[in-house]
Structures are given as structure tokens and as C-alpha cells.
Amino acid sequence: MGAVALTEEFIFRRFLYQKLHALTGSHLAAILVSSLAFGLFHIFGGSLVQVAMTSLIGLALCLVRHKVRNCTTLSLIIGHGVYDFLITVWVNVFL
DSSP states (O other): OHHHHHHHIIIIIIIIIHHHHHHHHHHHHHHHHHHHHHHHHEEEEEEEHHHHHHHHHHHHHHHHHHHHHHHHHHHHHHHOOOOOOHHHHHHHOOO
16 A cells, blocks of 8 residues: 555655646646546546546545645645545445
């Protein structure tokens, strides 16, 4: 789980976000496109509902990255990892 969060945060919230921001000069465009890409990346494991929900999670993580002073990639990795852990617990305990 931790490796997934680490990899996804580096790809979507660090690399892709920075490249999109450099190309467009727009934080909003970088946030929206990288969040949509994050959601579409998850289509292989689920449905369009999962893509939409994952895009929203990506949007929330991007907004945290952009709005929280001194937010680091490490803090996003930890937050993402905790979220993934809680989902796993929820699925295994309650479903």
C-alpha cells in the first residue's frame, strides 16, 4: 500500500502536476488535468464511478498540495497511504 501511494504521488502530484503547470502556466489546469489523469489511471480496477471518485480524491490531494503552506510530497504520500489503509480496513471488516 505504501509503495502505491509513493508511486502515485510522485507520478501524479509531483511529476505530472509540475509538467502541466510548466506547459500551461495555470495551477487550475494542472490540478484538473492531473486529477482526471489520476482517476482515469484507476479505470483498470473498477468502473466509471471509481474513476469519478478517484478523480475527486486526486483533486483533493492537489488542492492540499497547492493551498497548504509547506505541503511536501512526503505529506501527500502519508495522507494517501492512510486513505488506502482505511479503505482496505473498511472493505475487509465491513463488506
